[in-house]
Amino acid sequence: xxxxxxxxxxxxxxxxxxxxxxxxxxxxxxxxxxxxxxxxxxxxxxxxxxxxxxxxxxxxxxxxxxxxxxxxxxxxxxxxxxxxxxxxxxxxxxxxxxxxxxxxxxxxxxxxxxxxxxxxxxxxxxxxxxxxxxxxxxxxxxxxxxxxxxxxxxxxxxxxxxxxxxxxxxxxxxxxxxxxxxxxxxxxxxxxxxxxxxxxxxxxxxxxxxxxxxxxxxxxxxxxxxxxxxxxxxxxxxxxxxxxxxxxxxxxxxxxxxxxxxxxxxxxxxxxxxxxxxxxxxxxxxxxxxxxxxxxxxxxxxxxxxxxxxxxxxxxxxxxxxxxxxxxxxxxxxxxxxxxxxxxxxxxxxxxxxxxxxxxxxxxxxxxxxxxxxxxxxxxxxxxxxxxxxxxxxxxxxxxxxxxxxxxxxxxxxxxxxxxxxxxxxxxxxxxxxxxxxxxxxxxxxxxxxxxxxxxxxxxxxxxxxxxxxxxxxxxxxxxxxxxxxxxxxxxxxxxxxxxxxxxxxxxxxxxxxxxxxxxxxxxxxxxxxxxxxxxxxxxxxxxxxxxxxxxxxxxxxxxxxxxxxxxxxxxxxxxxxxxxxxxxxxxxxxxxxxxxxxxxxxxxxxxxxxxxxxxxxxxxxxxxxxxxxxxxxxxxxxxx
Amino acid sequence: xxxxxxxxxxxxxxxxxxxxxxxxxxxxxxxxxxxxxxxxxxxxxxxxxxxxxxxxxxxxxxxxxxxxxxxxxxxxxxxxxxxxxxxxxxxxxxxxxxxxxxxxxxxxxxxxxxxxxxxxxxxxxxxxxxxxxxxxxxxxxxxxxxxxxxxxxxxxxxxxxxxxxxxxxxxxxxxxxxxxxxxxxxxxxxxxxxxxxxxxxxxxxxxxxxxxxxxxxxxxxxxxxxxxxxxxxxxxxxxxxxxxxxxxxxxxxxxxxxxxxxxxxxxxxxxxxxxxx
Numbered sequence: 001x002x003x004x005x006x007x008x009x010x011x012x013x014x015x016x017x018x019x020x021x022x023x024x025x026x027x028x029x030x031x032x033x034x035x036x037x038x039x040x041x042x043x044x045x046x047x048x049x050x051x052x053x054x055x056x057x058x059x060x061x062x063x064x065x066x067x068x069x070x071x072x073x074x075x076x077x078x079x080x081x082x083x084x085x086x087x088x089x090x091x092x093x094x095x096x097x098x099x100x101x102x103x104x105x106x107x108x109x110x111x112x113x114x115x116x117x118x119x120x121x122x123x124x125x126x127x128x129x130x131x132x133x134x135x136x137x138x139x140x141x142x143x144x145x146x147x148x149x150x151x152x153x154x155x156x157x158x159x160x161x162x163x164x165x166x167x168x169x170x171x172x173x174x175x176x177x178x179x180x181x182x183x184x185x186x187x188x189x190x191x192x193x194x195x196x197x198x199x200x201x202x203x204x205x206x207x208x209x210x211x212x213x214x215x216x217x218x219x220x221x222x223x224x225x226x227x228x229x230x231x232x233x234x235x236x237x238x239x240x241x242x243x244x245x246x247x248x249x250x251x252x253x254x255x256x257x258x259x260x261x262x263x264x265x266x267x268x269x270x271x272x273x274x275x276x277x278x279x280x281x282x283x284x285x286x287x288x289x290x291x292x293x294x295x296x297x298x299x300x301x302x303x304x305x306x307x308x309x310x311x312x313x314x315x316x317x318x319x320x321x322x323x324x325x326x327x328x329x330x331x332x333x334x335x336x337x338x339x340x341x342x343x344x345x346x347x348x349x350x351x352x353x354x355x356x357x358x359x360x361x362x363x364x365x366x367x368x369x370x371x372x373x374x375x376x377x378x379x380x381x382x383x384x385x386x387x388x389x390x391x392x393x394x395x396x397x398x399x400x401x402x403x404x405x406x407x408x409x410x411x412x413x414x415x416x417x418x419x420x421x422x423x424x425x426x427x428x429x430x431x432x433x434x435x436x437x438x439x440x441x442x443x444x445x446x447x448x449x450x451x452x453x454x455x456x457x458x459x460x461x462x463x464x465x466x467x468x469x470x471x472x473x474x475x476x477x478x479x480x481x482x483x484x485x486x487x488x489x490x491x492x493x494x495x496x497x498x499x500x501x502x503x504x505x506x507x508x509x510x511x512x513x514x515x516x517x518x519x520x521x522x523x524x525x526x527x528x529x530x531x532x533x534x535x536x537x538x539x540x541x542x543x544x545x546x547x548x549x550x551x552x553x554x555x556x557x558x559x560x561x562x563x564x565x566x567x568x569x570x571x572x573x574x575x576x577x578x579x580x581x582x583x584x585x586x587x588x589x590x591x592x593x594x595x596x597x598x599x600x601x602x603x604x605x606x607x608x609x610x611x612x613x614x615x616x617x618x619x620x621x622x623x624x625x626x627x628x629x630x631x632x633x634x635x636x637x638x639x640x641x
Numbered sequence: 642x643x644x645x646x647x648x649x650x651x652x653x654x655x656x657x658x659x660x661x662x663x664x665x666x667x668x669x670x671x672x673x674x675x676x677x678x679x680x681x682x683x684x685x686x687x688x689x690x691x692x693x694x695x696x697x698x699x700x701x702x703x704x705x706x707x708x709x710x711x712x713x714x715x716x717x718x719x720x721x722x723x724x725x726x727x728x729x730x731x732x733x734x735x736x737x738x739x740x741x742x743x744x745x746x747x748x749x750x751x752x753x754x755x756x757x758x759x760x761x762x763x764x765x766x767x768x769x770x771x772x773x774x775x776x777x778x779x780x781x782x783x784x785x786x787x788x789x790x791x792x793x794x795x796x797x798x799x800x801x802x803x804x805x806x807x808x809x810x811x812x813x814x815x816x817x818x819x820x821x822x823x824x825x826x827x828x829x830x831x832x833x834x835x836x837x838x839x840x841x842x843x844x845x846x847x848x849x850x851x852x853x854x855x856x857x858x859x860x861x862x863x864x865x866x867x868x869x870x871x872x873x874x875x876x877x878x879x880x881x882x883x884x885x886x887x888x889x890x891x892x893x894x895x896x897x898x899x900x901x902x903x904x905x906x907x908x909x910x911x912x913x914x915x916x917x918x
Binding site for chain 1: 673676697742749759760881
């Protein structure tokens, strides 16, 4: 290849690799919260970032876990390498085989296997379990970078030292250790990097109230990323970039630290082991950076973070309440206000779907105090004896809840002794007036070829099956196999028309004019209409799902009184109003509704539809494990078709 | 005289690690085996493992296989010339360029993948750009192509690095000798450079293929959840369908599948450098 082509190729590859990064940096200056819209230049996210304790805590947790797990893995791994080196060949091969398991296994298998272990041992998921998991997948990296160095060391020097009267420990420290040090250091750095970047294993081993940057971002992906995240990653990226420049500018260090990390990353897999022998002679400059500057920088960062962190989470006392709520389903100010007024510390964890929440409650590996499931899931939890009856004497504010919704609640909580309604709404069609010419009043429009690739469907079993069953004129709680099969076939027929199956992303996509029609929850519809006035919400005439999300207390809750205080607080008119304004889902709280200033919203058809519109609507019922499996089966057939 | 006891002491150093490995690697695997081979009532069954043979799952596995093989091939085709160019241009430049190609890995991979959504969407950056030239917008997002792109993008550094490393270490004298003996550039490549770089290539293939085969995040974000890969099915059986037995059974199958394909790969690592099997 001639020179210009080489350069051109290089530049094209750089564009490919950096286009998304540039996008993220641009988004960090976007004043609109939606990814799909450019709202003008702003620096706000950067200033808000440092005040956002949730993000800063996640950053700190990420760094602490990375540092601790790398450190412990380095100690265990280096010792192990020396031990393995002294083993007989057959046993050594066997041990190295075990060492390779975490590297050859898919992350998802490693993560799940550890989760199964922790749950079986009744470990409380949290910081400790993440740390254990990270150490586990880090040790092999250390062993694989130390072993080749050990092989290169000359045994005779060690023996010579012994012959000259050195104790084995002294001989090791003065003769062997300096030789293997580059391997140890690169093992440490490699482990640190891998821990920083891990998402899948952390996802399966984390518990409530603790997030690393990866898990925090993943939770936000569904509901729209908080732009502070873009700002944070821009800052992190620039830091690393500047660090790299500085290191590479110094003439002494020809083999820079980061490229050595890079070299080590390259050697992740067993076959890459060879590449470690590459740099036997390490230069003084890079050693200085590796041994002194980098660790010092990391320790300073963590120490600063530590001070910040401890100032944030001052109370470690047991006076707390562990809340498990839907993503983006409560105004953060409400939590702060609750903490200030009661002195109870709130540990807040979010879930994406009822189906993700349920197994966690059932396994009881985490003792949540107060959870916010939907109607059918509450019924299931009651039937499986997972809930504690509420003491309504501690929840006097329940008088603020409109009796209509309490009566509706009897469908899933017949004795009204387990649940307090929090939000309710309907499932309907959000459409873009400029893109849809036909009248929208029936589900049938979702099967209209005209809107091919312009339709967004809900990516959840019950909603997708439910609206199809309604369209067919059946109950959305049917267990009749032939009706379900009919719905399945209809959904398969619809699939070529569907642009994507989404949960909360429907919001961003509809705002950004990405699709003409989307199946959406009424609460999201209000938010979308505020951002994009061309959008209109309809409950189709065939009827739909009306849902209620209510607060319940699991049987194994450790802080029941605090949980009841929390529920009572949420039922206060002013608090319910605050939450309504933040999350825009309809509130069953009549005191709050009366306080809404804007008459357009107080009497909005979307937020508070006329009861006549709801006559064909049903709540979901829990249908039993077998029927659940049947629904899942049908849905999977649709998805994999 | 001292050596035997010495050897024994040394071995003890591996003790803590072995304990750790048993507790957090072996036992968790046994848990997966347990769940994989039992049903809801704890009775022995093979139905979970056989679950892979259902039409849906086979299809997902097949699709995962196709997409990850394509991604691996694309990565190799992109990375090999790149590594060679980097070596060519790199003299005296202290590997800085390599770092530039690895740097994106320090940005969170979820965010990077999200950013591709913004680029590929119907009204995304690329289509806006095309429309400036009066070109028809392309359907980019939510296609298998988008998933392949996401895989290539995320795993490319894992292919560049091992190849770059092995090319770096290659003895220049061997190449010069080949040239002196009259080999054409093409012959030098096919007879000398390529065979010598094979361990790096295999390392790269392993590191791209395994994560690509098992990912569930990339297919979720760039495939619009319309395209189910085997990773998605496993993840959903744990987090949505609440069926850990089926999930474990499928994980086992996936694990066995990966181990076999790795064994197959190792055969081509003729020098046997660092092979496990």
